Amino acid sequence: MKFIRNTIRHPCISRCVHLAAAIAACFGMCPWLMASAQSFSITSQQRATAQQTAQIGVAQGDLAPGAPDEYTVRAGDTLWTISRLYLLQPWRWPELWGMNLDEIANPHRIYPGQTLYLDRTNGRARLATRRGAGGTETPIRLSPRTRYEALSGMALPTLSPSAIEPFLSEPVVVDEQTLAASPRIVAGNDGRVLLARGDRAYARGSANAPLSEPTEANRRFRVFRDATPLKDPGTGEILGYEAQYIGRVVLQRGESVSRATPGSKEIAAATPATIDIVAAREEMRAGDRLLPEPPRQLMSYVPHAPTPPIEGRIVSIYGNAVQFASQNQIVSINKGTRDGIENGHVLAILKNGETWVDKTAGTKESIKLPNERIGWLMVFRPFEKVSYALVLEISDTPRAGDLLVSP
DSSP states (O other): EEEEEEEOOOOTTSSSOHHHHHHHHHHTOOOOGGGGGGOOOOOOOHHHHHHHHHHHHHGGGOOOTOSEEEEEEEETTOOOHHHHHBBSTTTTTTHHTTTTTGOOOOOOOOEEEEEEEEEEEGGGEEEEETTTTOOOOOOOOOOEEEEESSHHHHHHOSHHHHHGGGGGGGEEEEEEEHHHHHHHEEEEEEOOOOOOTTEEEEOOSSSSSSOOOOTTTSEEEEEEEEEEEEOOOTTOOOEEEEEEEEEEEEEOOEEEEEEEOSTTOOOEEEOOOEEEEEEEOOBBBBTOOEEEOOOOOOOOOOBBOOSSSEEEEEEEEESSTOBBOOOTOOOSSSSOOGGGGGBBBBEEEOOOOOEEEEEETSSSEEEOOOOOOEEEEEEEESSSSSSEEEEESSOOBBBTEEEOOOO
């Protein structure tokens, strides 16, 4: 669906969607729930920072090298990449918002096609959606124009949707007992050993929790396999078990018990539940486990530094036999909700300095080279003891065991 909107293309009155608030808001949206963006709130601390910045702007020394005086938002941009264009520390979004606090109308929108202007008056920097916002306006002839815009899918997400959306539901961290007690596939239809999308299969729950008749609340399941322990690189503590996502099934009939009386003896036989495979990343087989499909939740991704500061380590790189992380790859870290980790926390990645033997003075002395910052990551799915994070930027290749600190 599209709508037609008449606009006057003049810097004084073309304020369809205002930058500052837009920055704050899109940082808090899932790409499939743009329409609900207005439900996000701005914390008192974030608003106080924005208000202070709105009064004085930011020091030009806080701007990123080569911050453009004018930038037109393009399809494919994210709020992180735009913030990175202007600030040395892109998670400091309240300052970017505060640059334009006077123009806030909707703090949850920024769209492709908007033009951003950087004002550097009196040694301070402010960002606006109209040219000359910090100085004298230059009269420009008004020119009415009709513009066509899509009603949905326009607002920019914080991060690339393709990078994180699968991980909001696919990998799951559970304790060993939960996975062991979950329902399991026991057989395929027609004696099939390997099962794919469109196949029918049979499953059983535990003795205390059999698969009951399906309802709207309990008929959809995700299928997992091979729970791998996630160990803290420093302490060796098992933080949880990462189960490999295989696909999705729908429960058609629940388990039951049938009774037969051959001769004079009654025999009870268990009848497994019937499931249909509706999605498969790879072929399923007997022994794979079922976990209820969780409802989609409205997640808030507002990049910010942890308070108080947090120190942690990378536990693993998501993917089979992957040792090094690349940009836009998912990693697990050894901090979770019990440590105060929340969605949007940004952490700096430090490469462990090597232990070196100094022979330059004629003797052999062991020294440790300093830790070097090689990138940033942002938490987007925390569990109790472990969290998943997206690698945002790197100058070297992070690996399991690398240190994490507040930026």
